[in-house]
Amino acid sequence: MTATDPPRAPPPVTTRNAVVFLAVIAGGATLKWMQDILTPLALAVFLAVMIDSFARVLTMRTPGFPRKLALPTAVVLSLALFGVSVWIVVVNSKTFFDHSSEYVASLNAIIAKFTPLASRLFPGLQLHGVPTIGDLAKLWNLQSYIGDVAQSFKNFGTSAVLVLIYLGFILASRKGFGRKIVALFPHHAERESNMNMFQRIRDGVEQYLWIQTVTGLMIAVAAWVVMMLVRLDNAFFWAFLIFLAAYLPIIGGAIGCFLPPLFALVQFPDSLWPAIILFAALQGIFFVVGNVIYPRMQGDSLNMDPTVILLSLAVWGALWGVPGMFLSTPLTVAAMVILAQFEGSRWIAILLSEDGDPQGAGGKGGHGPAPDSSPARRTPRKK
Structure with a gap:
């Protein structure tokens, strides 16, 4: 193109949006294809952000805490929390298996109670006598599912090792991040704009962790109180599982609240009332937290x-x-x-946001400045 040639007209909006749409599909196919490589890396980056946030909280909330010791302390505390979590699962799993014979007897009693009802509801179901849990395991070929579960745990162990390796390298190379940003964006205005973008992403991840932790604790503590009132065995363990499940947004807490009522059927085979009370109370707790508290926290923080x-x-x-x-x-x-930074993809970011302002220019939720301030000069809200 010479100096005398007229400037090229920008592509039509339809063409530009079609290209963005095809790029999203191609990106999704690539993410699926590289799942085994990218999943441990993404988890490691997430943990690195969590540990970095933990370290900054130590320096900001603890007067006189040495800055150089913040990151090592955060790593040690994070590993300690992970170890305590594994210990809780192992100890309570051992207790569960120690009482497995009692639970099998309760399951057989429940099956015997509901076998006549199943025969009336499903006339084509041919049952020779009253089946036991062992007969049903053979009928449904549960051994194959147990094998799949064992393989899943094996894959989880392998992925956990990869995540820890990635995490170690990410934490070791974090000191060079600032120099890389300077080399990538030599102009001050461009560098500051991109640093603000990274800051917004980090704020979003931290807010997500805060919201899921607080709401998960609310659900777990209230569930533990109800389970203690019903005298359910291993109430602390079930509350801990509900807390972990709450990190799956929206559905995690609901799924976790189904497990204790099912276990109550096994522990109290002579009465349905403990399971009914647990189910109603836990679903009520999840409904209040999930539909009243969580949307307000999520809307005010994550946009x-x-x-x-x-x-x-x-x-x-x-x-x-x-x-x-x-x-x-x-x-x-x-x-x-990221999509909000580019003209061709900003419409996707607008659809993803709650208030139509993905860059936070309106100052909602702490992700943007006040209406009269510049995006490049904004100060992140303190948590």
Whole structure:
């Protein structure tokens, strides 16, 4: 193109949006194809952000805490929390298996109670006598499912090792991040704009962790109180599982609240009332937290549409399985912030946001400045 040639006209909006749409599809196919490589890396980056946030909280909330010791302390505390979590699961699993014979007897009693009802509801179901849990296990070929579960745990162990390796290298190379940013963006205005973008992504991940932790604790503590009143065995263990399940946005707490009532059927085979009371109370707790408290915290902090959170849960779950569901909200927040930086993809970011302002120019939720300030000069809200 010479100096005398007229400038090229920008592509039509339809063409530009079609290219963005095809790029999204190609990106999704690539993410699915590279699942085994990218999933541990994404989890490691998420943990690195969490540990970095923990370190900054130590320096800001603890007067006189040495800055150089903040990151090592955060790493040690994070590993300690992980070890305590594993210990809780192992100890309570041992207690569960120690009482497995009693639970098998209760299951057989429940099966015997409901076998006549099943025969009336399903006339074509041919039952020779009263089946036991062992007969049903053979009928449904549960051994194959147990094998799949064992393989899943093996894959989880391998992925955990990769995540820890990635995490170690990410934490070791974090000191050079600032120099890389300077080299990538030599102009001050461009560098500051991109640093603000990274800051918004980090704020979104931290807010997500804060929201899921607080709401998960609310559900778990209230569930523990109800389970103690009903005298359910291993109440602390079930409350802990509910807390962990709450990190799956929207559906995690609901799924976790189904497990204790099912266990109550096994522990109290002579009465349905403990299971009914547990189910009604736990679902009531989840409904209040999930539909009153959680949307308000999420809307005021993440600037993410609740429908988008549910859709992202399904999309990332289809791409990366359970790790994708766990990372769905942080990944969507990052995608929204990045897409908002480009004219051709800003419309996608607007649809993903709650208030139509993905860059936070209106100052909602702490992700943007006041209406009369510059995006490049904004100061992140203190948590």
